[in-house]
Structures are given as C-alpha cells and as structure tokens.
Amino acid sequence: xxxxxxxxxxxxxxxxRRMLDALDPIADxxxxxxxxxxxxxxxxxxxxxxxFQAVTIPSEHGGLGLSPLDLCTAAAEVGRSLAPVPSLSxxxxxxxxxxxxxxxxxxxxxxxxIADGSIIGTWAAPERGVELMQTTVRTQFLKDxxxxxxxxxxxxxxxxxxxxxxxxxxxAPILTLCELNATGVHRRELESLDPxxxxxxxxxxxxxxxxxxxxxxxAWETIQARAAVLLAFEQVGAADRALWMARDYALTRxxxxxxxxxxxxxxxKLAAVYAKNEVARAHAYYGAWAIASDADTLQLAAAGARLxxxxxxxxxxxxxxxxxxxxxFTWESDCHLFYRRARHAALILGxxxxxxxxxxxxxxxxxxxxxx
Amino acid sequence: MDFEDTPAESAFRTEARAWLExxxxxxxxxxxxxxxxxxxxxxxxxxxxxxxxxxxxxxxxAITLPRRYGGRGGSAIEQLIYxxxxxxxxxxGVVEIFGVxxxxxxxxxxxxxxxxxxxxxxxxxIRGDEIWCQLFSEPAGGSDVAAAxxxxxxxxxxxxxxGQKTWTSGAHFSDFGIITTRTDPKAPKHRGMTxxxxxxxxxxxxxxxxRQMSNExxxxxxxxxxxxxxxxxxxxxxxxxxxxxxxxxxxxxxxIGGRSRDLGWRGLLHLANANTMNGAPASSxxxxxxxxxxxxxxxxxxxxxxxxxxxxxxxxxxxxxxxSILKMLKAPLLQQNAYLAMEIxxxxxxxxxxxxxxxxxxxxxxWTFGAGIRIAGGTDEILRNIxxxxxxxxxxxxxxxxxxxxxEVPI
Numbered sequence: 001x002x003x004x005x006x007x008x009x010x011x012x013x014x015x016x017r018r019m020l021d022a023l024d025p026i027a028d029x030x031x032x033x034x035x036x037x038x039x040x041x042x043x044x045x046x047x048x049x050x051x052f053q054a055v056t057i058p059s060e061h062g063g064l065g066l067s068p069l070d071l072c073t074a075a076a077e078v079g080r081s082l083a084p085v086p087s088l089s090x091x092x093x094x095x096x097x098x099x100x101x102x103x104x105x106x107x108x109x110x111x112x113x114i115a116d117g118s119i120i121g122t123w124a125a126p127e128r129g130v131e132l133m134q135t136t137v138r139t140q141f142l143k144d145x146x147x148x149x150x151x152x153x154x155x156x157x158x159x160x161x162x163x164x165x166x167x168x169x170x171x172a173p174i175l176t177l178c179e180l181n182a183t184g185v186h187r188r189e190l191e192s193l194d195p196x197x198x199x200x201x202x203x204x205x206x207x208x209x210x211x212x213x214x215x216x217x218x219a220w221e222t223i224q225a226r227a228a229v230l231l232a233f234e235q236v237g238a239a240d241r242a243l244w245m246a247r248d249y250a251l252t253r254x255x256x257x258x259x260x261x262x263x264x265x266x267x268x269k270l271a272a273v274y275a276k277n278e279v280a281r282a283h284a285y286y287g288a289w290a291i292a293s294d295a296d297t298l299q300l301a302a303a304g305a306r307l308x309x310x311x312x313x314x315x316x317x318x319x320x321x322x323x324x325x326x327x328x329f330t331w332e333s334d335c336h337l338f339y340r341r342a343r344h345a346a347l348i349l350g351x352x353x354x355x356x357x358x359x360x361x362x363x364x365x366x367x368x369x370x371x372x
Numbered sequence: 373m374d375f376e377d378t379p380a381e382s383a384f385r386t387e388a389r390a391w392l393e394x395x396x397x398x399x400x401x402x403x404x405x406x407x408x409x410x411x412x413x414x415x416x417x418x419x420x421x422x423x424x425x426x427x428x429x430x431x432x433x434a435i436t437l438p439r440r441y442g443g444r445g446g447s448a449i450e451q452l453i454y455x456x457x458x459x460x461x462x463x464x465g466v467v468e469i470f471g472v473x474x475x476x477x478x479x480x481x482x483x484x485x486x487x488x489x490x491x492x493x494x495x496x497x498i499r500g501d502e503i504w505c506q507l508f509s510e511p512a513g514g515s516d517v518a519a520a521x522x523x524x525x526x527x528x529x530x531x532x533x534x535g536q537k538t539w540t541s542g543a544h545f546s547d548f549g550i551i552t553t554r555t556d557p558k559a560p561k562h563r564g565m566t567x568x569x570x571x572x573x574x575x576x577x578x579x580x581x582x583r584q585m586s587n588e589x590x591x592x593x594x595x596x597x598x599x600x601x602x603x604x605x606x607x608x609x610x611x612x613x614x615x616x617x618x619x620x621x622x623x624x625x626x627x628i629g630g631r632s633r634d635l636g637w638r639g640l641l642h643l644a645n646a647n648t649m650n651g652a653p654a655s656s657x658x659x660x661x662x663x664x665x666x667x668x669x670x671x672x673x674x675x676x677x678x679x680x681x682x683x684x685x686x687x688x689x690x691x692x693x694x695x696s697i698l699k700m701l702k703a704p705l706l707q708q709n710a711y712l713a714m715e716i717x718x719x720x721x722x723x724x725x726x727x728x729x730x731x732x733x734x735x736x737x738x739w740t741f742g743a744g745i746r747i748a749g750g751t752d753e754i755l756r757n758i759x760x761x762x763x764x765x766x767x768x769x770x771x772x773x774x775x776x777x778x779x780e781v782p783i
Contacts, residue, residue, distance in 0.1 A: 001381075001686050002374050003679040069373060247764050262767035264753075267760035274759055275701060278694040279669070282676035289373050308669055359665045364655070367641050 003285060005073055012050070013073025017080070019046045025083035029196040029337055032084045038158050038198055043083040048117030050074070053091050057099060061111035068096070068226060069292040072233045072284070079234030080241045082337055084196035086120050086155040087234070088348070092227040094121025097163045097175065100223070101215035106177060110161065122159040124150035124178075124202050125220065132350065134217045137173040139204065141166035141211075146178055146204035154348055156180075156200025157189050163212055164204070165220055172217050178209035194344035196337065225302035228349050229287035232309035235345050236280050239309070239316040242338045243273045246316075246323040253325075266323060273316045280305075280312035300362025303355045310346045317342035375679065377453070378686065384450050388457045391430050396423065396461045416465055417503075417545055423464040424500025432458075433498045434474055437482065442495035449685040466500075468590075472541055473497050473504030477550050480620040481569075484608045489569070493548070505546035507537040507570065507594060508617065512783060514539065514747075515754045517552065517621065518561045518614055519773075519781075522596060524553035524568065531555075531568065531606075533576075533599040539748075543579045543592040546572050550620065556611050557779040564778050565613030569605040576600075586740035621750075635709045635738035637668040640716070647716050654716050663712050667705060674701045693763040699745075700755045706742030710735055 005013075020043060028040035047053060055071045057063020064070075071091070078087050095114045098106055098121070113119030126132045127139065128151050139148025146166055153162065159180055167173045178185065184207035192199045212219075247270055250261030260266050287305030290298045317338040321328035328335040346352065377385055410416065427433040428442060435451040437443025444450070478497050481489055496502045513519030522535025533553060543549065549570045556564030570577070576599035581589040608616040641664050644655035654660045677698060681691035713735040714721030717728075725732040746752050760766045773781040 001377065001679060001682045003676070003683045005373065243764075247766065250766060258770070259767055261760075262770065264757065264769065267764075267766050268753070268756040270764055270766065271697075271700075271756040271759035274763060275697040278677060278697055279673035279701065281694075282673050282680060283669070285373070285680070286672075286676050289375070292373065304669060304672060307665070308673060311669075356662055356665045359668065360655075360661050363637060363641060363665070363668055367638055367645075370638070371642075 003289070005069075005285075009070055009073050012070065013077050015050055016047070016052065016074040016077040019050060020077060020081040020083055023083075025081045025085075026334055026337065029082050029084045032196045032198065033337075035195070037084075039086055039155065039196075040084045043081075044085045044117055047074075047078070047083075047085060047087070052078075052087070053095065053117045054115035055091075056096060057111045057115045058107075061107055062115040063111065067292045068230065069288050071230060072288045075230045075233035076237035076240075079237030079341075082196065082238060082241075082334075082341060086122065086158065088197075088227065088231055089122035089155040089159060090114060090120045092230040093123045093223060094159075094161065094163055096226055097123065097212060097215070097219075097223045098177070101175065101213040101219050102177070103213050106210075106212065110177075113160075119160045120155060120158055121161050121163070122153060122155050123163040123165075123223075124153045124156070125165040126150065126152065128201075134172060137165055137167045139164065139166045141168050141174065141176050141209060144208060144210065145184070145206045146176065146209045147206065149201060149203045151201035152190055152192070152199035152348075153202050154197060154199055156202050157187055157198060162202065163223075164202075164209060165217075166209075173220075174217075175212040175215035175220055175223075176209040177212045178204070178207055182208050184208065192344065194337075194340035196341065197344045197348070221299070224349060225299050226291050228302045228306040228355070229284065229291055231345060231349060232280070232284040232287060232305035235309035235313040235342075236277065236284050238338055238341055238345075239273075239277045239280065239313040242313070242316040242320040242335075243270065243277055245334070245338075246270060246273070246320040249324055260323070269319055270323070273312075273319055276308075276312040276315050280308040283308040297362060297366070299358050300366070303359035303362060306349065306355050307352060307359065310342075310352060313338075313342040314346060381449060381453060381686065384446075385453050385457060388432060388454045391432065392457055392461045395426050395430065396463065398461055413545060417469065419464040420466050420469045421500040424466050424470055424498075427466070428499045433500075434478065434494075437478065437494065437498065441482070441490060442498045447685070447688070449682065452682055452685060469503060469542065469545070470497075470500060472506050473502075473546075473548075476506055476620050476623045477504040477548075479623045480550055480567075480616065481607065483619050484567070484616045488604070489607070493569070502547040503542065503545055505540050505543045505549045505572070506620065507540055507543070507549045507551035508620070509537060509539040511536060511538050515751055517617055518565065520552040520554055520565055522551070522553050523557070524555050524566055524601070526555075526603075527600075529603045531566075531601045531603065533568070533570070533596045533601055535596050537594045537596075538582070539591050540579075540594050541591045543572065543594050544581055544589075548572060549594075550607065552613055552617050554778065555613070558777045559611060560775050561773055561778045561781065562614040564611055565617065566610050567607040567613040567616040568601050569607060570599070570601060571605075574599050574601070584740070584744070586737075586744075634706055634741075635713060635734050636671050637664055637709075639734060640664050640667060640709060640712055643713055643716050649716070649718075660712070660716060663708075667709055667712070670701055670705050674698055674705075677701075693759075696755070696759055696763065699750065700752060700759070703742065703746040703752065706738045706745065708742075710739035710742055713738070 023043050025043050031037045051064050052074055054063040055066050056068050059065040098110050130136045161179050164176045164178050165173055166176050184205045186203040188201045190199050250266050251259055253260050283304040287301045290301035321335045324335050327333055431444040432454050434443040435446040439445040508517050524531040524533050551568050551570045553566055555566040576597040578595040580593045582591055644660050645653050647654045649657045681695045684691045
C-alpha cells in the first residue's frame with residue numbers, strides 16, 4: 001500500500017507553492033476582478049519555468065514526459081494560491097486532449113507551444129440554453145468548417161486554440177481543433193461569477209477546423225473525467241486555504257471577551273470543514289491513481305473526486321465568510337474570491353447532477369460485477 | 373502511488389491467510405455478523421477462548437506486543453494486514469470478547485504497569501485465558517472521563533473502592549478491569565485520580581446488565597461496595613491516574629467505528645434495484661439514487677482515508693491527523709443508511725426482520741447500532757472538539773472545574 005505521492009511529486013508541489021507565494025497571486029486575482037488583466041501572465045510564466053504546462057507532454061514535443069499524477073500536487077497549489085491562470089483550460093483539458101487523441105501532426109504542431117506556456121488552449125463544449133448531451137450539440141462541423149456558438153468557454157478571450165465539440169453528418173458529435181485567431185471565429189467576453197477564471201462566447205461562422213484525431217463523445221468524457229481529477233486537486237487546495245483562513249481569523253477575532261474559535265459553534269463547524277476537506281483529498285488521490293493507471297473505474301473515481309471536492313470547497317468557502325462575520329461580506333476581504341472560485345469550479349466541467357449520474361452508473365456496474 | 377503490498381507485506385499476508393485457512397473457515401455470503409439466535413454465552417466464550425489461544429500460539433494474537441509478553445514483536449502494518457485477512461474468516465467473536473482487553477487494557481499495562489504486572493497479565497490476556505473490561509464511564513461522567521467519583525481510600529497496603537461505573541462492555545464475562553478512581557477529592561479533577569487493576573470476582577463487585585434499545589445486553593452497570601484492592605494492583609503513580617487513563621483512551625478510537633459488514637451503499641443499491649417506486653426500480657428514482665451516491669462518497673472516502681493511514685504504517689510512520697475523523701464520518705452514516713433502506717420499502721419499512729426476513733436484520737442493526745456508535749468511544753461532539761483543538765489548534769473549551777478542588781465541583 002502506497003496511497004501517497006512520491007517525495008519528488010511532493011517536492012514539485014512545494015516548489016510551486018514557493019514560486020506562487022512570492023508572486024502574490026491574490027493581488028492578480030483582484031486585478032482580474034477589476035477587469036485590468038484577463039489572467040496573471042507572470043504566474044503563468046512562473047509555472048512554465050517550473051515545467052507545470054510541460055509535465056505530461058512527451059519529450060519529443062518539448063515536454064517532460066511524465067504522468068498526470070506528477071501534476072496533482074502542483075494543481076493543488078494553483079488552487080490554494082487562487083492564481084488566475086489558464087491551468088484547467090490549457091494544461092488539464094486542451095493539452096491532454098491533444099496528447100491523448102490528437103494526430104502526430106497535431107501533437108507536433110501544438111504541444112511544444114503549450115508546453116512552454118506560449119500557447120494557451122481551451123475547450124468549447126457547452127452551448128447556452130441546452131443541457132450538454134451527445135444528442136444536443138448544435139454546433140456543426142461541415143466540410144472542414146465550424147458553424148455555431150459555444151458558451152461559456154473558459155479563457156476563451158485569450159486562448160489561441162480550442163477543442164470544439166461539434167455535430168457532424170454522422171450520428172455522434174466529434175472533437176475538432178480550431179485556431180481561434182482564424183477568420184470566422186468571433187469572441188465575446190461574458191461576465192463570470194469568478195473573473196479570475198474568465199469566460200467567453202465563441203461564435204463560429206465557417207471557421208476552419210480539423211477533427212482531433214478520431215476523438216468522439218467517448219473521448220470527450222474521458223478528457224472531462226481526467227481534467228475533473230486535476231481540477232479536484234485545485235478545489236482541495238483552495239478549500240484548505242479557506243479553512244485555515246477561517247481558523248486564523250477565529251483565533252484572533254474576539255467576541256464576548258474571548259476568541260470566537262473557542263466557541264463550540266465555531267469549533268465544530270470548522271471540524272466539519274476539515275472532515276469534508278479530508279474526504280475530498282482522499283477521493284482526489286484515488287482519482288489521481290485511476291488516471292495514472294488507466295483504471296476501468298476512471299469515470300467513477302473522477303466523479304468521486306469531483307463531487308467530494310465540489311462539496312468541500314463550497315462548504316469551506318461559505319463557512320469562511322460566515323466565520324469572518326460582516327468583514328467576510330466585504331469587497332476588501334479575500335473571502336469572496338474563494339466563494340467565487342467555489343461556484344465556478346462546481347459548474348465549469350459540468351454540474352453536480354451530471355457527475356452523480358455518472359457515479360451511479362459506475363456503482364451499478366461495480367455491484368453487478370460483484371454479483372455475477 | 374499504488375495499492376499493492378510490499379514484498380514483505382505480501383509474504384506476511386500470505387502467511388496470515390494460510391494460517392487462517394487452516395485454523396478456521398472462510399465466511400460465506402450467507403453468514404451474518406450477528407446470528408439471529410446466538411448460542412448461550414458460555415458456549416460463545418469457550419469458542420472464542422479456543423480460537424484466541426490458537427491465534428496466540430501462531431503469533432497473531434497481539435502482533436505489535438513484544439515476544440516476551442506473548443506477542444509477535446511485529447509492526448503496526450502487520451497488525452492491520454492480519455485484521456484485514458481475519459475479517460474474511462469466522463473468528464468466533466474474538467473482537468467483541470477480547471477487543472477491549474487486547475486493544476486497550478493490554479497497551480495500558482504495557483505503557484504504565486510494573487514489570488511484575490506485565491509478566492502477570494499480558495500473556496494470559498493474549499492467550500484468551502483472562503478477559504478484560506474498561507471501567508471508566510460513570511453515571512455522572514461519560515465524555516468527561518476525569519470526573520470519576522468512584523473513590524479509592526488507602527487502608528494499610530490496600531485500597532477500598534466505593535462507587536459505580538456504567539456502560540461497561542463485557543463486564544459480565546470479564547476477569548479483570550482497569551478502573552479510574554478518585555483518590556484526592558481536594559485536588560483539581562485531573563490531579564486526584566488513580567488507576568487500578570480490578571479483580572472482577574473480588575468481594576463487593578456487583579455487575580448488573582443494561583438492556584439496550586436494541587433489546588441486547590452488551591454492557592453493564594458495575595457497583596463497588598467496599599472492594600479491597602492491594603496496592604500492588606495500582607497502575608502508575610497515586611493521583612497520576614489521568615495520564616494513565618489518557619493512554620488507554622488513545623487506543624480506544626482506533627478500534628471503534630463501523631464493522632466490515634455494516635449496511636453500506638452496496639446493500640442500499642441492491643435494495644433499491646429490487647424494490648419499485650413509481651412503477652420502476654427505486655434505484656432509477658433520483659430522490660433515492662442521489663442519496664445512495666452521497667452515501668458512497670462518504671463510505672468510500674472513509675475507506676480511502678484508511679488507505680492513507682495504512683500507507684503511513686507501511687512506511688513506519690504514525691498515521692496523520694486525518695485518521696481522527698473516521699468514526700465521525702462512519703457513525704452518522706450508518707443511521708442515514710438505515711433510514712434510506714426503510715424509505716425504499718415505503719410503509720413496509722416500519723416492519724422488523726420478523727416480517728421482512730433475516731436479511732433485514734442488517735438494516736435494523738444499522739438503525740440501532742448507528743445511534744449507539746455515535747456515542748460510544750467518544751461522542752460525535754467530543755470528536756469534533758478533538759479535531760478542532762488538536763488538528764486545527766483552536767482554543768480548548770472553557771472549563772470551570774479544571775482548577776478548583778474536585779470536591780467543590782457542582783454535581
């Protein structure tokens with residue numbers, strides 16, 4: 001039994017934490033709130049210097065040729081820091097989609113730039129006003145061109161390319177790869193609950209695109225599940241930070257003559273936050289194992305990681321505000337930055353209801369396999 | 373990251389499994405943890421003692437205990453691996469009967485006892501010759517272990533014990549107990565306690581069974597009327613009993629918190645597949661299905677947390693603080709699972725196994741045991757305090773009784 005990260009993996013997390021701490025990414029997150037910057041270029045470059053974007057990319061394409069497992073500890077630190085960087089869009093989704101499903105030419109064309117952080121990728125799957133399902137994709141891929149509209153697209157304003165889910169004349173939708181600076185692509189920024197993770201609407205009018213290898217809906221679900229695990233690490237990192245913010249405040253803030261952290265109403269609540277965080281961390285670890293070992297239970301493991309992490313960050317962020325009292329409700333407090341990130345992370349890769357459905361499917365399969 | 377044994381662990385697991393195959397039989401799927409009509413206590417005790425002796429002779433009875441006291445001198449990870457393997461086999465109730473003694477009393481004597489005491493008691497307990505219980509809780513103090521009012525007064529080279537303990541598991545079949553007593557009522561509560569070994573057959577010890585809400589009797593009230601205990605039975609220094617008691621409690625929570633065959637998500641999903649709601653399997657109704665997924669999240673999360681603890685042990689490290697939440701997670705879950713199972717059956721959910729069949733006993737047990745396990749071995753509330761204070765470093769509760777003489781603390 002070695003249900004833990006290696007010393008090297010832990011060291012990568014610590015290195016990432018030191019780098020991000022020195023940059024004060026919360027200040028950058030506030031700048032995104034004020035609309036001054038779309039993301040933190042300096043944090044993104046700092047991550048590139050550590051090899052964050054290159055971890056899973058093969059060495060022949062300028063990467064480190066490691067496993068997504070080697071990215072998890074750093075992902076937790078990105079979450080903890082609240083750094084406004086396109087980690088989810090570029091590193092967890094787009095990069096992995098091209099690496100796992102792209103043709104050799106597509107990998108050679110895009111992965112080196114993604115690896116050094118100079119190219120930012122994203123994905124464009126959901127469409128407004130309709131639940132994202134295999135049968136509901138309206139964006140069309142016809143004769144090498146995309147037609148339709150996608151929103152919300154994470155980092156859609158700054159991204160250089162996107163993996164676009166599109167219907168074809170065949171039965172099921174496929175994944176396509178589209179350069180976003182091409183003619184026929186229009187970008188419009190949409191206001192996000194969490195401006196440190198900005199979103200856009202992308203409109204395609206005969207925009208040139210190509211199929212991403214032979215990737216179909218099933219490939220999309222795989223990409224989504226793998227990214228959900230890495231996002232879960234970000235959520236757990238942020239939830240930890242929110243918990244310790246609340247704890248630190250509860251030690252210093254006094255009411256009725258003593259620290260509020262000495263009242264059981266506060267102590268027991270923070271103990272409950274801790275418990276949810278630890279359950280989420282355990283599920284995230286299992287998700288990491290499932291990705292690294294290509295386990296049959298990947299969808300169930302990813303659902304567990306995503307559901308537990310979403311629950312943990314939602315609870316930690318809301319109770320962090322509550323513990324801070326009136327101060328927690330102010331713009332000046334950092335509490336709302338975590339509250340924003342919590343909702344954004346809960347929705348961006350699909351809502352809880354979708355992942356509970358996947359979990360039930362996985363549990364049903366597991367029960368049937370033990371009964372048969 | 374993996375879930376594999378190291379070569380040494382794998383070899384130990386094979387050895388343990390091979391021994392279990394030879395010494396007992398694998399549990400079948402039809403076996404239930406709690407037999408519907410259990411054999412008489414005397415028969416159960418005889419079977420447990422016989423299996424415990426075989427375990428001890430094979431070196432599996434107290435794996436981490438030094439060899440000179442009858443243990444194996446093994447590691448914590450070996451202990452865990454053995455228990456994982458034993459869970460698949462008929463073990464004749466040894467956990468219920470010897471768990472308190474070997475899990476709590478024996479480590480307490482090992483850590484606090486004299487060499488004579490260790491030599492006298494450890495081996496006999498591990499062999500199953502002598503059964504132990506823990507006499508801490510009193511009518512006026514369960515969570516508040518340091519509030520013991522049972523008194524011990526010195527009389528020559530012995531002590532006279534007066535008072536009452538309660539919630540004592542297994543007192544009715546125990547040979548010895550570890551008891552907390554008040555030896556200096558003028559001192560503050562934590563500084564006037566002394567711990568003794570108590571012969572449960574001494575004159576003046578009276579055990580009365582407590583009938584639980586489940587209609588079972590696992591624990592007891594124990595009364596002491598002028599019970600004489602030699603000073604050689606004292607554990608640790610006079611009035612230093614609190615530190616001895618703490619060392620016992622440290623071993624308690626590790627052993628409590630859900631049994632392997634408790635009602636879990638598998639049982640719930642199976643039930644939901646087999647029963648209909650709105651004319652379709654209940655598992656396709658999201659009012660039910662969502663609760664099953666939520667239950668799995670906690671159950672499997674707790675299992676993964678245990679795997680993290682096992683990893684630490686495997687590396688020869690102490691398990692992390694996250695292990696302290698396991699009981700806090702699992703105990704309330706059991707109650708919730710029972711409610712959900714009953715909900716799936718609709719009105720019929722209010723019937724008992726007498727009408728619904730033997731398998732329903734699992735649900736009834738979860739319902740009653742779930743309520744009890746949230747209290748036993750540290751209530752949910754005490755556990756939250758422990759996490760808040762020891763893990764998060766929040767201030768202790770204000771205690772008005774901590775510095776005043778115990779005799780002045782209001783009852």
